[in-house]
Amino acid sequence: MTLSHLPLASVQLDRGIYDDRRRLNRAYLHALRPAALLQNHYIQAGIGNQLWHMQPSHDSPAARGLDRHWGWETPGALLRGHFTGHWLSAAAREVAVTGDPVLRNAIDEVLDGLARCQDESDGEWMWAIPPSFLQRLERGLDVWAPQYDMHKTLMGLVDVHREIGDERALTIATRAAQALLRWVRGIDDEAFQQILDVETGGMLEVWADLLEITGRDIYRELLDRYWHRSLFDPLLGGRDVLTNMHANTTIPEILGAARAYEVTGDDTWRRLVEAYWDWAVTRRGTFCTGGQTSGEIWTPPFSFAARRGDKTQEHCAVYNMIRLADVLLRWTGDLGYADYIERNLLNGILAQQNPRTGMVAYFLPLAGGATKAWGSATEDFWCCHGTLVQAHTRHAQHVFYSGEGGTLTIAQFIAAHAEVATDGGPARVSVELPGDADEVGPDSNAGEAGDLHRPHALRVRIVIDSPDALRVRVRVPEWVAGTPLVSGGIAWEIVDGALLLAHSGGTASVDIALPWDVRVEPIPDEPGTVAFLEGPVVLAGLVDRETALRGRVDAAADLLTADDERHWSQWHSRYRTVGQQTGIRFVPLHEVVDERYAVYFPVH
Template identity: 65%
Template sequence: MTATAAPSDVDTPRPLAALTALAPGAARLRPGLFEDRRRLNRDYLRSLRAPNLLQNHLIEAGIGSQAWHLHPSRDDAESRGLDRHWGWETPGSLLRGHFVGHWLSAAAREIAVTGDAHLRATLTEVLDGLELCQRENGDGWVFAIPPAFLDRLADGREVWAPQYDIHKTLMGLVDVSRELGEERARDIAHAAAGRLLAWARTFDDESFQRILEVETGGMLEVWADLLEATGDPMYVELLDRYTHRSLFDGLLAGRDVLTNMHANTTIPEVLGAARAYEVTGDERWRRIVTAYWDSAVTQRGTFATGGQTSGEIWTPPHAFAARRGEKTQEHCSVYNMIRLADTLLRWTGDLAYADYIERNLYNGILAQQHPDTGMVAYFLPLHGGARKTWGSPTEDFWCCHGTLVQAHTRHASLGVYTSSGDDGTAAITVAQYIPVEAGLPGGGRLTVELVDHAGYVGPDSNAGEAGDLHRPRAWRVRVRLDSPVAQTLRLRVPEWTAGEPAVRGADGASRQGSALEVPHAGGVTTVEVDFAHTVRAVPIPDEPTTVAFVEGPVVLAGLVDAEIALSGDAARPETLLAVDNERQWSQWLTGYRTVGQPRAVRFAPLHTIADESFSVYFPVHPA
């Protein structure tokens, strides 16, 4: 194709095929924004020591730190406890011990992908400690909270969410077992599951359903994972007992059971239904998952960022104007909805789920990680003149602190999928334009690069031809497939693409629905594609004169300390914003500024905002 050509034609989309994710260690990030954020996260994971991660598990088991065989305190600060974990991890907190499970899951993925020896050594120490705690506790108990918390839960007495807390330890053990082949981790989880089944059997079905009304985390998902790993029929019984009937039956009946419900209580339960379907094949589980997505997303809508919650609860359908505040968009909900979207993407092959993931990656996962410290913002505030509130390395340990460390180990796994049709044809689908290099099943390699876009030009851009005169209004993507297998290379055409993508270097490319399909006959195929974009004004559904400005998938934030109104035509955002300070050295900068306004406002991508005050939404009045 010529350098400016669009795909040869736009065909009627073929039936979609289910997609298969690559193995966790098959893909690694290349240099760029996502790799920078992963490294921040890796450094934080490495900074945490096993004795402090396990402090509450050891206390519950009655094991003093000096009695344990690991490191004694190494300096005076440590001897005074200044390196210990506080906040939600403070001894005595009702959710103490939850973070170690998140750490195990994150460390397992980082080790699987990079082989990090430091993390492997710390993980081994943590497993040693959990094994010792289980032995000292007796009866399989391996958790940082006492069994009495379950008694309080069953009696309806005040307690926070003990099963949520328990789930985190089980989740970490299951992930270590699955991703690193650590049978010891699976055995610890299996023994603990037997203890929990014995407890659950003491209640009739009606009584246990009442218990399930209090947040259980992803217990259902763990039971499905352990059923797959062990084949033990006790997990079939646990799946049945943990089926939350008031939620699942309501979804299947088409009722709105989500409005004003705590969002991240329900999302992990539906992720459990998804795993139960994958393990058992029971179609009812799948219907629950699709009904949930329909209620939570299709019928509800989202903020411009892709997030949907306020004060941790689901907003009413398409009613967001009154829900903007300091506690909008909880990080945990963003992370778990990305996981749910990824599940549905794999099941259906529908790339609309990848669009949803992309929007939430940039305006949630990246926007809620401090670009310098790597710490998390529990919420992403969307009121005028907002500021992000950041956590600390050892003094907060919110729930979102846990999903933060998991999220930034998983970027490479969201981009590339394989599939095969009923006729035996094979395909590689690139669903996210995250720079990555991946090994493919059956041999071969795939490389995805962002060649020239806002924020990055390339290592040799200061030499040779000058290139673009102004900041590119497109994402320029290069994909190289080196494989002996004849197959189709499918590239997602993002929902925000303006016009048809321009293709270079690939004869026979055609548009198939939301994908650009490039034939690969074997050998090496290299294709470059420009996905053009414009600045769009995205209104609040129930207040259409108030808009957010979005470039590609990236929400732009105005650097202001209060909500201000703009004057002009929101249907023509190019008349309101102009490119600002576009270039330095080898880098295209990413800012905009208002034009024709009484007060000049500069805009920056929301995910680059650290400590500045900002607004995402702006009322626009006719000039």
């Protein structure tokens, strides 16, 4: 079974944690001024008069950071300009879904600026870095990933064209690509293979995108030139070349291979993608969070005990591996990839965004007693700032997929609704999470009106309003503890590990309870050290150091009991230890902000 995304405008998030995080992200996109996003592009093009408007306010010196961008975007920094492309991609997706007029106007300003830089240079170059960076790369001199940097702007332009149909963005991108094409053609194949060993970002992906959009053979030529032999050939030959390799150098290349397969139909690209997943995930395993990297590199297979520290789980790698899982979910229909996405959304994307400020944590430390180090709005602009703003515009896309025979698949339990076409007219399908509602709900009181204690199940309501029959396939997650409980006015059955709803038309709903237990996941190479999970959610113990628990590993889940479970109309996921010399309280990892915490605990 193959799946496909629904059109962006047909899916909307409803109120809940994912929409809250999206709104934080939208506010951040709004706060960044086009002139500041363009500062390094203007400097490179020699356009100085625009910078006068960016001088710090004399009556508000504290606003310095909002007038200019610093960190990796500081004028003179080697990756300057990279964030602008991420911003364009994120803003375009937000506009495509919500029609946001403020972001639409800001996109226009950024495109105006990039077009001006292009026109006032050589008609092609609009990047924030100079051509000399490519010359240094070609000569083997020290330079920090110019192709990675340049790809981000191309990516943003392609996404603006694809998501909101802006032809000007495509024109800027195709004109700029000419400079890269001439550069590539001037280098022999062996020398270019050496260049490909320096991080190229998603260049392969953008060439596939432009080939699909334009049909021009020059982009097919570029696809062929960007075949990275030292990485791709061993993977196809069944060898592990990932251990201790920089992870997010390679994941975008494989995402490019995925797009190359989708655009060209050449099965070699698909086999490469499947081989990468096999070595990156299936044969390597993950931390309890679903993330994998430590110090930005792939750990050895199933060897995590020595890799826990303050630089585990790079946000960029989490974001791009979710994208890769989404690719394989669409190609195969295998909902196991949706399980992977869920684990990484909850314990990566949400856990690495500050729920108060919206800022990103570059890494998610897994050492005992660690704290998350949050970025700032304008003083850092790490690579993970870029994937942050993109990640929180994609949540709705992970919920619904269309499939063969008109079947709609619900892959994630995120409050959202979709408009889908049927033979009889448009239908609306909603995913509701009654336990997440802000208002007083039906379980406000005990007895017949609700539960005495927090239910050990995720409650999901699927509402279908359709003039025609509609089949809806709902993921039964890998963490479910027992058989899902289903009630309502829609016929259902479990088929191939998924709940299949056969809606006959009209308006009806079904309530699904997905039971969960508190369980433990040991570190494979240190089985006496465990993490605690509630369903897919990793629980963090609020401690200032690695702390051992007394008990039996095979019964470690019994060391936690419910704690502080109810506030007004809301159930809360809170636990505390029992039978320990000192009590420890546990909360979901994605709720930790500035507290010290641990997720792994030795038990003996």
